[in-house]
Amino acid sequence: MKQLNLFIELIRLKKPIGFMLLFWPCAWGLTISYDFTMNHNYYYFYLSLFLLGSVLMRSAGCIVNDIFDKKYDRKVLRTKKRPIASGKISTNLGLLYVIFLCLLALLVLLNFNTFTIIFALSSMPLAFSYPLMKRYTYWPQLFLGITFNYGLILGWTCIKNQLDIIPIIFYFGAIFWTLGYDTIYGYQDIRDDEIIGLKSTSIKFKKDPKRFIIICYLVFIVCILTTGILMKFNNLFFIFSVIPILHLTKYQIENLKIKDPNSCLKIFKSNNIFGAIVLINLLIGKI
Numbered sequence: 001m002k003q004l005n006l007f008i009e010l011i012r013l014k015k016p017i018g019f020m021l022l023f024w025p026c027a028w029g030l031t032i033s034y035d036f037t038m039n040h041n042y043y044y045f046y047l048s049l050f051l052l053g054s055v056l057m058r059s060a061g062c063i064v065n066d067i068f069d070k071k072y073d074r075k076v077l078r079t080k081k082r083p084i085a086s087g088k089i090s091t092n093l094g095l096l097y098v099i100f101l102c103l104l105a106l107l108v109l110l111n112f113n114t115f116t117i118i119f120a121l122s123s124m125p126l127a128f129s130y131p132l133m134k135r136y137t138y139w140p141q142l143f144l145g146i147t148f149n150y151g152l153i154l155g156w157t158c159i160k161n162q163l164d165i166i167p168i169i170f171y172f173g174a175i176f177w178t179l180g181y182d183t184i185y186g187y188q189d190i191r192d193d194e195i196i197g198l199k200s201t202s203i204k205f206k207k208d209p210k211r212f213i214i215i216c217y218l219v220f221i222v223c224i225l226t227t228g229i230l231m232k233f234n235n236l237f238f239i240f241s242v243i244p245i246l247h248l249t250k251y252q253i254e255n256l257k258i259k260d261p262n263s264c265l266k267i268f269k270s271n272n273i274f275g276a277i278v279l280i281n282l283l284i285g286k287i
Helices: 002-010 017-033 040-068 091-109 114-121 124-136 140-148 150-160 165-186 190-196 209-230 235-240 242-255 261-285
Strands: none
Touching (some): 017 040, 017 140, 017 165, 017 261, 040 091, 040 124, 040 150, 091 114, 140 150, 150 165, 165 209, 165 242, 209 242, 235 242
16 A cells, blocks of 8 residues: 555646646647547547557656656755655666556557557657656746647548647647646746756746746637637637636736746646636537
8 A cells, every 4th residue: 555655646646737737738739630520438538548548658758857856856845755855766667667657658648540540659758758858948838838739730631530720739739738837836946946957948037937927828829729720619619708817817827926936826726727727618609
């Protein structure tokens, strides 16, 4: 039981915000591509696969991140008690867990068409090199956005079996959504990160964070509205789009206090609700 609890702690299973933020773009891509005149069971089947895949890949990603960052994690108050940083789980055991989780994720992936499988496998180098980016660039959040929203493309290709301009535009916008919310998340550790020499957009834009985050969210809003136009969504989609827009601008931007870690974490977590709102809005657009 002790090892099981450590494993659960290692993969952050009790913090579902991570795998949900990975799942929502998958659900978005699947929803805009799916023909709802077909049997809805296929939609729920693929949705379940994406949810399971998100949990498995996020879990593997957490372990890889902890292995790469164990020396840094020991110097940060929020992360120093993580299982690998604290020595409760060895690096070798962590690597075995990664292999096991990736094999399970591969079994999930094999349920999709060949084009989607190849496309998904091509993202693996990005997924596992992301933890290193904060050592070399102030833009690790950008790499996270590219990786975390890849599922939006997969959601499209698993139905269409080809790549089109519509999911690319949506994907581009989703990258900026992640860039915004993960910059907010980064303000929790900004003091420790500056001391130990790590880089982030939180540090780069600390003098005027709200302007940067507003720009990120504006790009996302433009891209999702453009997606709605290209998909020829009904008017209800554009009417209800005001809800996610208000969530991003009024709630997140107005309530952001970068010197208050609890405020940053609360705003960051609210993006889980935002992901659900966008999914509902996409479904409304396809009625």
